[in-house]
Amino acid sequence: MNKRGHVLNAVLLSIGLGYVLDPSGDVSTFATIAEVFLPVVLGALFPDVDTAFGRHRKTLHNLPVLLVFVAHPIYHGGNLQWVWLGVLTHYVLDMFGSRRGIALFYPFWDEEFGFPSGVTTSSEYAEVVTVVITALELAGVAVLVYVLPQYLPPGITRLLAENTALIA
Template sequence: MNKKGHVLNAILLALGLGVILTIDPRTFEPTTDSAFLLVQKIGQLSLPVVLGALFPDVDTAFGKHRKTLHNLPVLIAFLVFPLVFDNLHFVWIGVATHYVLDMVGSKRGIALFYPLSPQEYDLPTGVATSSKYADAVTLLVTGAELGVLAGIHYYLFSLDVSLADAAASFTAIL
């Protein structure tokens, strides 16, 4: 996916995730306070999600693009970072969705297990980054990502808690 697609994905994710984390569809009643909370949540999510969505492409300036910063060790580092330093929450969502777009939305894929293996993984659903369908694919992938995040948030564990609390909730379910 191209930079425009990653930015579009990140902005839509911040908006959608703000709605998911603020509004419970079973009990929602629109008020001025709920609108303020929604705008506040979207504001809190926008910068970390957009930064996370753009970060993997920093490897175009050094290293090997779609290898150096497009792999599971980098994603794990962003998942663990908030546990150690108690900041950069939600950056991991931007990084993870960047990977999903590059695997599902483009023809090339990414090297998930780099530096152990240079093998690039993708799905046959991708389009060329210059394709006229790139934006449509970005919107479809973003909608699917928001559906998965909503399912996790509403049915498994709250995404609006620390990763340590989420892990504890998830292990309690199992």
């Protein structure tokens, strides 16, 4: 996926995430959107920093990098707890939306993994694929929040408990 697709994904994901986490539709929903917006967008753009150094879709497009972003909020909390989601959605978009895929196990293994569902980054269907994948990502988040909340990280569970009555 190209930069425009990653930005579109992050913006739509932030708006949708705001409504999933706080479905009231009032000012608190917009506050939730504002809270998640910048970290998700930064996370969604971060993996492509490897175009300036290293090997693109390898150096910053792998599970060890994602684990660093997932572990950070466990130890430090704060608003950066949403950066991992942006990084994860970047990976999902590159794996499912692009023909090339990513090197999930780099630096241990150079092979790139992807799915045949993707399109080239210059395809006229790239934005449609991005929107479809974003909708599926939001559906996955909604299932976690409403059906399987016990599998959410503790920080997100606390946020939900503070903002909604979804988590007992």
